[in-house]
Amino acid sequence: MGLGAAAVGDALRGAVRGSGVRVRFAPSPTGFLHLGGLRTALYNYIFAKKHQGSFILRLEDTDQSRVVPGAAEGIEDMLEWAGIPPEESPRRGGPAAPYQQSQRLSLYREAAELLLEKGAAYRCFCTPQRLELLKKEALRNRQTPRYDNRCRHLSPKQVAEKVSQGADSVMRFRLEENSEPFCDLIHGWSKHVVASIEGDPVILKSDGFPTYHLANVVDDHVMGISHVLRGAEWLISTSKHLLLYRAFGWDPPQFGHLPLLLNKDGSKLSKRQGDIFVEQLAQDGWLPEALLDIMTNCGSGFADNRMGRTLKELIEEFNVSRIERHSALLDLEKLSEFNRWRNQRGGVAPASMHFLVGC
Structure with missing residues (x-):
């Protein structure tokens, strides 16, 4: 079951906030649970129990091409086998259900539209062919491929014309230069000015599915997540996520990035x-x-x-x-x-x- 219109509105206002320590383990159901994932789940579980909080399992299955049948059930089975079962999950339900991102698409669409209204996001009509040419040109010049933000400069009239013509589009988030430092629970103070090294990221694809950056920020807010303990590979992306929180006007959780196993x-x-x-x-x-x-x-x-x-x-x-x-x-x-x-x-x-x- 997906979210209804009223539930979407309540969710974006943070219906589960103010509920103490709430942490989540959010794997993609693309195969068997591996030891690195189990370690992340374990640390989230014991952190929650240390602070009399809740441990939540959320499945990030928006990339449907990579989903493996039975993987979602297998992940939850293995958490139960290891003795660290979640209080809230696709199987168990809970106050922030559903816990499967593919069932929450209306929520992400409304969130993206909210950013569009605020001017923090824009429609991008660049074709896959143009994006591929940009990538090849960058690699030929030994540069890191990045989107050139071309469509962020389209006028409202130009956007309306393209929409009326039925042109496919994605939604991109406007990165700001003034990224603020944040204090990571493990790595201390950190800051990455992502706008200087990346193009504006896609947050909603043309098929209506969100990318990781939008979905995880929206879900962490909606589910009242107080602390995010995740792998160190996401440390650089946190500045981008904090920009999203600021654009929405939401308070972010505290972040801690676990060292690689x-x-x-x-x-x-x-x-x-x-x-x-x-x-x-x-x-x-x-x-x-x-x-x-x-x-x-x-x-x-x-x-x-x-x-x-x-x-x-x-x-x-x-x-x-x-x-x-x-x-x-x-x-x-x-x-x-x-x-x-x-x-x-x-x-x-x-x-x-x-x-x-x-x-």
């Missing part, structure tokens, strides 16, 4: 590695407690690296200010030792047993 040799975790998918690890008989052990022992956020902690102890000991900025190295060869210990003891490791991982 890497292989022990420093290489990036790849979805081609069969051993990083949580569903496969579960089928192979690994215990969820062992997975939580190995991730929290290399991800920082705790006073020490110690195996055998219960979920309750992880919540009690977690402190977001202890999360380190550098990437976390995941040594999967140690997983068998964690798993064997959990199998043999079935409980908590003694305080004297420490297990340091190269972090």
Whole structure:
């Protein structure tokens, strides 16, 4: 079920705000949940529980060409298997339902129209062929491809003529030069003047589907998200998202960007590695407690690296200010030792047993 007209209006005003700490895990259902995603979900879960808040699962499925059948259900299954179920989700429902972006298209359209009325967005009629030529020209000149903002200078009369002629268009957001610094919970003060390196981004595509930038800002506002804990790859985009919040006139959440989870040799975790998918690890008989052990022992956020902690102890000991900025190295060869210990003891490791991982 999608959102009705009245619900859209209420949502854009922030119907779920003022509800304490609310965090979300927002994966795309494009395949199996992998260890990097599970680590992000875990840190959101224990942060919420630390502050008596709510942990929400939202599925960002606006790129329908990449959606894998059954992936959405599999993600929620694996969160439940790991012992970190969401309070609100597509399966469980909740006050901000629906929790699947493809069912919230009317909300994004109204939000984009609101920006259009404010003059913070504009219609772009550039064809894919023209955009491809811009990209090729930039690459030929060894420059980073970017949109040249051509359509932001169209007059209202020119726009009306193109609309009357049935020309296809997308909606773009006007980037401003005066990006303000923000204090990240993990990385400290940060600022990226995106307008100097990027063209105005598309926020609503011609098919009515939003891009990530619009959808995640609208949904985080509507769902009353107080803190956003997500991967460090989104740190640079945060200045862009803050410009969107300012254009809407909304208060942004606090941001914290988690360090990347890497292989022990420093290489990036790849979805081609069969051993990083949580569903496969579960089928192979690994215990969820062992997975939580190995991730929290290399991800920082705790006073020490110690195996055998219960979920309750992880919540009690977690402190977001202890999360380190550098990437976390995941040594999967140690997983068998964690798993064997959990199998043999079935409980908590003694305080004297420490297990340091190269972090």
